[in-house]
Amino acid sequence: xxxxxxxxxxxxxxxxxxxxxxxxxxxxxxxxxxxxxxxxxxxxxxxxxxxxxxxxxxxxxxxxxxxxxxxxxxxxxxxxxxxxxxxxxxxxxxxxxxxxxxxxxxxxxxxxxxxxxxxxxxxxxxxxxxxxxxxxxxxxxxxxxxxxxxxxxxxxxxxxxxxxxxxxxxxxxxxxxxxxxxxxxxxxxxxxxxxxxxxxxxxxxxxxxxxxxxxxxxxxxxxxxxxxxxxxxxxxxxxxxxxxxxxxxxxxxxxxxxxxxxxxxxxxxxxxxxxxxxxxxxxxxxxxxxxxxxxxxxxxxxxxxxxxxxxxxxxxxxxxxxxxxxxxxxxxxxxxxxxxxxxxxxxxxxxxxxxxxxxxxxxxxxxxxxxxxxxxxxxxxxxxxxxxxxxxxxxxxxxxxxxxxxxxxxxxxxxxxxxxxxxxxxxxxxxxxxxxxxxxxxxxxxxxxxxxxxxxxxxxxxxxxxxxxxxxxxxxxxxxxxxxxxxxxxxxxxxxxxxxxxxxxxxxxxxxxxxxxxxxxxxxxxxxxxxxxxxxxxxxxxxxxxxxxxxxxxxxxxxxxxxxxxxxxxxxxxxxxxxxxxxxxxxxxxxxxxxxxxxxxxxxxxxxxxxxxxxxxxxxxxxxxxxxxxxxxxxxxxxxxxxxxxxxxxxxxxxxxxxxxxxxxxxxxxxxxxxxxxxxxxxxxxxxxxxxx
Amino acid sequence: xxxxxxxxxxxxxxxxxxxxxxxxxxxxxxxxxxxxxxxxxxxxxxxxxxxxxxxxxxxxx
Numbered sequence: 001x002x003x004x005x006x007x008x009x010x011x012x013x014x015x016x017x018x019x020x021x022x023x024x025x026x027x028x029x030x031x032x033x034x035x036x037x038x039x040x041x042x043x044x045x046x047x048x049x050x051x052x053x054x055x056x057x058x059x060x061x062x063x064x065x066x067x068x069x070x071x072x073x074x075x076x077x078x079x080x081x082x083x084x085x086x087x088x089x090x091x092x093x094x095x096x097x098x099x100x101x102x103x104x105x106x107x108x109x110x111x112x113x114x115x116x117x118x119x120x121x122x123x124x125x126x127x128x129x130x131x132x133x134x135x136x137x138x139x140x141x142x143x144x145x146x147x148x149x150x151x152x153x154x155x156x157x158x159x160x161x162x163x164x165x166x167x168x169x170x171x172x173x174x175x176x177x178x179x180x181x182x183x184x185x186x187x188x189x190x191x192x193x194x195x196x197x198x199x200x201x202x203x204x205x206x207x208x209x210x211x212x213x214x215x216x217x218x219x220x221x222x223x224x225x226x227x228x229x230x231x232x233x234x235x236x237x238x239x240x241x242x243x244x245x246x247x248x249x250x251x252x253x254x255x256x257x258x259x260x261x262x263x264x265x266x267x268x269x270x271x272x273x274x275x276x277x278x279x280x281x282x283x284x285x286x287x288x289x290x291x292x293x294x295x296x297x298x299x300x301x302x303x304x305x306x307x308x309x310x311x312x313x314x315x316x317x318x319x320x321x322x323x324x325x326x327x328x329x330x331x332x333x334x335x336x337x338x339x340x341x342x343x344x345x346x347x348x349x350x351x352x353x354x355x356x357x358x359x360x361x362x363x364x365x366x367x368x369x370x371x372x373x374x375x376x377x378x379x380x381x382x383x384x385x386x387x388x389x390x391x392x393x394x395x396x397x398x399x400x401x402x403x404x405x406x407x408x409x410x411x412x413x414x415x416x417x418x419x420x421x422x423x424x425x426x427x428x429x430x431x432x433x434x435x436x437x438x439x440x441x442x443x444x445x446x447x448x449x450x451x452x453x454x455x456x457x458x459x460x461x462x463x464x465x466x467x468x469x470x471x472x473x474x475x476x477x478x479x480x481x482x483x484x485x486x487x488x489x490x491x492x493x494x495x496x497x498x499x500x501x502x503x504x505x506x507x508x509x510x511x512x513x514x515x516x517x518x519x520x521x522x523x524x525x526x527x528x529x530x531x532x533x534x535x536x537x538x539x540x541x542x543x544x545x546x547x548x549x550x551x552x553x554x555x556x557x558x559x560x561x562x563x564x565x566x567x568x569x570x571x572x573x574x575x576x577x578x579x580x581x582x583x584x585x586x587x588x589x590x591x592x593x594x595x596x597x598x599x600x601x602x603x604x605x606x607x608x609x610x611x612x613x614x615x616x617x618x619x620x621x622x623x624x625x626x627x628x629x630x631x632x633x634x635x636x637x638x639x640x641x642x643x644x645x646x647x648x649x650x651x652x653x654x655x656x657x658x659x660x661x662x663x664x665x666x667x668x669x670x671x672x673x674x675x676x677x678x679x680x681x682x683x684x685x686x687x688x689x690x691x692x693x
Numbered sequence: 694x695x696x697x698x699x700x701x702x703x704x705x706x707x708x709x710x711x712x713x714x715x716x717x718x719x720x721x722x723x724x725x726x727x728x729x730x731x732x733x734x735x736x737x738x739x740x741x742x743x744x745x746x747x748x749x750x751x752x753x754x
Contacts, residue, residue, distance in 0.1 A: 134735075137735070181734075182727065182730050182731065182734060185730050185734075185739065186726045186727055186730045189726065189729075189730070189739075189740075189741050189742055189745060190726055190745070192742050193742055193745050193746045193749065196742070196746055197746075197749075479753065479754065482753050483749050483750060483753045486716070486718055486719045486722055486749065486752075486753055487722070487749060489714075489715060489716075489719050490715065490719050490722050490723045490726065493711050493712065493714065493715055493719075493723065494723070496711050497707070497708065497711050500707040500711065501704060501707065504695075504700055504703045504704055504707065505700065507695055508695045508697070508699075508700045511694035511695050512694075514694070515694060573697045573700075577697075577701075
């Protein structure tokens with residue numbers, strides 16, 4: 001999706017017909033749209049969302065039609081409302097249009113004359129145009145609604161992506177990129193079929209199996225109800241964590257509170273690292289046990305063996321006096337040891353010796369076994385030392401986690417209860433306390449449900465194992481049981497495929513993130529997209545190792561922008577992956593080149609980031625659209641991006657006001673109207689004007 | 694750093710490893726369910742339960 005043009009008529013703040021042409025990919029791939037606060041910058045972002053998905057990401061969602069258009073219309077006049085976006089994707093151009101018609105009624109109210117119509121016209125490379133049969137499905141293939149927030153976003157939303165509470169959102173977002181819809185449907189349907197087979201089993205079962213089927217059926221019901229409850233509880237906890245993060249971000253604006261939040265951020269990051277460490281400790285312990293764990297209890301066996309050998313020596317049975325080979329040679333040759341031919345007496349003697357040969361063989365075996373026991377004994381000593389080292393490392397990490405958790409609680413208590421002497425802080429602290437109380441009680445509920453679910457699932461597994469054994473005696477039940485087991489195995493494999501594919505892509509995104517950080521942020525930091533799908537940032541400590549620090553808002557934004565550009569690269573790779581264009585068109589998400597459209601992304605960045613991030617970012621994405629106010633544009637951002645601007649526009653704000661309140665700005669050598677005060681207008685309205693380059 | 698080629702290779706290895714744990718019958722059920730989902734992907738609420746059940750019943754007798 002490479003943007004070509006946006007046209008909006010009477011859409012919210014935008015009065016009349018407005019048009020924006022976007023800079024194409026290349027050296028001048030930046031489109032800049034300058035707008036004063038309140039001039040409709042967010043309206044422009046929403047124009048895309050309304051056009052594509054008929055939704056608005058604003059508080060007053062019902063207000064779509066421009067007030068100014070209603071005010072200037074005569075009673076009975078029709079007022080058109082439309083947004084149209086033209087973009088190219090592959091070889092075709094798409095014109096996406098959503099338009100409706102309203103009429104002004106007596107008294108100033110408006111009535112919908114024609115409900116908004118949605119259509120997509122596709123123009124191929126030879127210029128012929130056709131209407132898409134199912135435009136809703138087509139737009140979801142090109143840019144699924146759930147993914148739109150990674151390409152069209154406000155600066156402050158961007159920051160939340162980098163917070164730890166967004167881990168689940170990021171995992172869901174990456175899943176959307178990977179087209180899991182088909183796999184998810186397959187898993188869902190197979191589970192339904194599995195339940196059908198279980199119902200069939202219940203019908204044909206007799207005796208003990210009948211009783212078992214009733215228990216299984218009850219456990220399945222309980223498990224499903226717990227799964228659904230858990231999903232709701234997870235969503236609740238996740239929402240509350242986001243609310244907590246939002247309040248803490250507001251609190252961090254107070255100088256008095258910021259040090260506490262920075263300390264908390266450090267501790268939280270430390271806890272995340274320790275959790276990863278704990279995971280490593282657990283794996284190491286498992287490795288030690290799997291390598292030499294069979295030697296546990298071997299001391300008594302080795303001891304018994306040594307006692308056995310010592311007893312044989314004491315009894316004079318060992319070491320054997322005659323070697324087996326020597327006796328065998330004498331028998332083969334038919335000769336005595338002195339060289340004479342064997343007579344009956346000598347033969348009898350040899351046979352007596354042969355009897356002793358058995359003990360010699362035993363000696364050999366004991367010698368071999370003794371060597372093996374010695375090797376195993378050494379392995380056992382290694383095992384003991386590795387096991388105790390791994391176990392004590394794990395205990396130490398767990399102890400540290402406990403310590404850090406306690407420290408976080410202490411900071412939380414101060415954040416909630418300390419008197420900072422500021423009313424607005426006090427109000428935020430009250431909100432924080434209430435959100436935290438709620439979060440804790442929900443988390444407890446969630447944990448209890450998780451425990452209950454695990455118990456039910458373990459029970460279900462045991463019951464199904466029992467059923468498998470019993471079904472062997474009933475041929476009809478055995479076949480149905482085999483069908484059920486096969487269905488379950490396929491579900492497990494599909495789930496495994498999903499999680500493996502997700503972790504391969506997480507690893508890829510982690511690499512891309514790190515590359516982008518070098519190019520875009522140009523600051524020595526260790527950035528990671530962890531295997532729990534969280535973004536993390538570390539800086540060099542005094543001893544040269546990477547240590548966690550409390551990331552600033554600027555760091556979080558830069559990190560999130562680098563991550564989004566990694567996603568844009570992923571989308572491009574997915575788009576290229578299918579050489580067959582027809583097959584690509586059938587996918588739920590097609591992938592391809594995507595723009596990055598941002599409203600005020602650099603607001604909280606310092607001078608370093610303002611110099612590096614805008615220019616670095618525009619190099620790693622095909623097309624960049626920047627909606628920004630003049631204060632944020634002027635200076636470092638302007639110097640960094642001006643040579644790359646391929647298209648520029650200003651959102652001219654018309655506002656009720658007196659004389660001398662007009663504002664003009666300088667852009668590309670021209671003086672432009674930025675805010676125009678008018679005495680005869682009742683509400684703010686804006687119009688887009690192109691700036692010649 | 695992993696390139697996209699690495700990603701594709703790992704994906705292919707992962708597929709092979711995951712599918713190798715299945716019996717021939719199970720592999721065929723896996724292919725069938727994906728085929729049915731693909732054919733019905735345009736439907737808002739695709740229901741492939743009946744054809745899938747029939748297929749599994751035929752496969753395992």
